[in-house]
Amino acid sequence: MSETTFCQNCGSQSISGTAFCSNCGRAIPQPQLQSAPKIGPTLSAQSRSFPTLRKNRNLIILLIAILVLTGALVQSYTQNAVLQSQNANLQSRLTLLQNEANYYYAQSQTYQNQDGQMISQVLSLQAQNTYLSTQVQQLNLQTARPTLTEWGCSGSCQMSGGNTWPMDSAGARIGGVPDTFTYSPAYQATVSVGIFYLTLDQYVQFANCSNNANAPARISCVTGTYYDVPQTTYLVHFSSVYACTPGATSCQFFSYDFHLAEGCASYLAVFFSTQTGTINPDQSITYNPASAGTGACS
Incomplete structure (x- = not known):
């Protein structure tokens, strides 16, 4: 009766003496012939380690996934912190620009008010000048024709x-x-x-x-x-x-x-x-x- 062995790579069963795994194609190590049987369990260390290797492989995959997820979270947090910092800077600049705009608008209103006052003063001076010119003409007329x-x-x-x-x-x-x-x-x-x-x-x-x-x-x-x-x-x-x-x-x-x-x-x-x-x-x-x-x- 032929013995059954397990592939150390994928864990598939193979007939004893098969050189390569029929499932993954990996080489299957052959057991060394012994001159005398050993006292104790007869199962090989390779066949006993199969469940442990599969468990370790899943653990490694899980660790890798955790590391990848952790890295993604760290990167996302870092990017979010950078974006928040940039947004804070933009908000600060926007506030400064708004303050400058308000200042220039207030200055503009002040200049417009001053301009209106100057126009009123000019019109008042023109009216006074016209009145004085009329008075001078009347005085000249009075001097010439009293x-x-x-x-x-x-x-x-x-x-x-x-x-x-x-x-x-x-x-x-x-x-x-x-x-x-x-x-x-x-x-x-x-x-x-x-x-x-x-x-x-x-x-x-x-x-x-x-x-x-x-x-x-x-x-x-x-x-x-x-x-x-x-x-x-x-x-x-x-x-x-x-x-x-x-x-x-x-x-x-x-x-x-x-x-x-x-x-x-x-x-x-x-x-x-x-x-x-x-x-x-x-x-x-x-x-x-x-x-x-x-x-x-x-």
Whole structure:
């Protein structure tokens, strides 16, 4: 009867005397012939070691797997630590960049506010410059063409007792119109007051008129064109002046204020009323010499 042996490599059974394993092809060691049997167990050490070798092989595989898994875990932990460190660095840089962005934004807002303030200051300075330029022009005009008060006063003074003048129904107040000046009457009165502008010759006719009931009656004796400001209780500067002809049914608008004395020293102003009352004048004149004779002097 043939004996059975086991392959030391894979543990498969083989017939005694077989040189190679039929399962894995490895060489099978042959037992040495002995001259006399030994006392004790007859199983060879090789056949007794098969379960131990298989157990050791599985243990080695398990250890290798544990080592591989441990290495993978260590590598994963290391990579995770590196990634966490990089993420922390990125978060730190992001925080720094955000802080810088906030700083530059705040600076930008500050500069914009300062720019807005500077623009407002420039606009304010431009407005002041325009105002001062206008003032300078007015002062230059006043220097070149000063305006003077000839009769009465303005403002609160105009209605004061010291600037109140009586008017009667038959008489008139006569004043000269200075040459080289624009004549600009203004007044407030308790009765309607009008103005006639007459040349010296016309005033002689006016004063000597036989129809002397009042100024409107005496104006009928005047020849030629005279100038009239219609009767009113309130007259302002730059008032309308009309050119009239005795006997005409109406007068024609001539100018605002009276300008014919700017080049002629031959005019008088006749303030008149057909009722008894008072007048508070604010009569002014502005220097404005004409380059040639005007009115009766042209």
